[in-house]
Amino acid sequence: MNKTINKQTERAIVLLSGGMDSLVTAAIANRDCRELFFMHANYGQLTEKRELLSFNELCKHFKPKQSRILNWDWFAQIGGSALTDPSIELPSSAEQEGIPITYVPFRNANLLAAAVSWAEVLHAEAIYIGAVEEDSSGYPDCREVFFRDFEKLIQTGTCNEFPIHIETPVLHLSKAEIVKLGMELGAPFALAWSCYQDNNVACGVCASCRLRLKAFAQAGYKDPIPYRIRQATDE
Numbered sequence: 001m002n003k004t005i006n007k008q009t010e011r012a013i014v015l016l017s018g019g020m021d022s023l024v025t026a027a028i029a030n031r032d033c034r035e036l037f038f039m040h041a042n043y044g045q046l047t048e049k050r051e052l053l054s055f056n057e058l059c060k061h062f063k064p065k066q067s068r069i070l071n072w073d074w075f076a077q078i079g080g081s082a083l084t085d086p087s088i089e090l091p092s093s094a095e096q097e098g099i100p101i102t103y104v105p106f107r108n109a110n111l112l113a114a115a116v117s118w119a120e121v122l123h124a125e126a127i128y129i130g131a132v133e134e135d136s137s138g139y140p141d142c143r144e145v146f147f148r149d150f151e152k153l154i155q156t157g158t159c160n161e162f163p164i165h166i167e168t169p170v171l172h173l174s175k176a177e178i179v180k181l182g183m184e185l186g187a188p189f190a191l192a193w194s195c196y197q198d199n200n201v202a203c204g205v206c207a208s209c210r211l212r213l214k215a216f217a218q219a220g221y222k223d224p225i226p227y228r229i230r231q232a233t234d235e
Contacts, residue, residue, distance in 0.1 A: 011035045012126040013115045018054030023192040024182040025130035028169045036064040044076025044084045050199040057191045108141035128167045175215030190224040204229035
């Protein structure tokens, strides 16, 4: 993972939620890759409508060769996450014991599996995903060991005519470092959406909004999007 990309030969798929981490990951892929293909998933998340808008706006900005939108509903059907079940209260803090209630069961494995299928068709050699292990929410499918093992699964479960690597360029960065890197790359943060619960104006109080606001404050920048309640935290 995180290999040096040959700009003249690389064809890559970027899993793009529309959030801050996937935005910066897309900016990195845009810098390092010759051809980009963007993939997004509607899976019944509470902010599905707003995330899709961000994805479409980012497609206009980066102009990938192709884009695909997955319309899944089984995550909402099975529930088990505050991101897909409105009856589960969203946390206001990113610091929680155990696996956070915002964890969507095995979501990244599903996303990667879809991307691998497309990569086989495209003969794409890399799949970029904006997972963050060091300064994120502690999801089990955002750990380096998960992505390393998934690469082994790709090797044994595909036609293996060419290597398909998983690229996780922001995996070991803090949120503040991600903001700084994005600024250096000219990433359009005004187009990215992080709020867990609002489709119109970011709430400013959910765990994701608070992480984002804190990251911008620590990086020394002002977040360009509006919030209903704007505050930086030191949690």
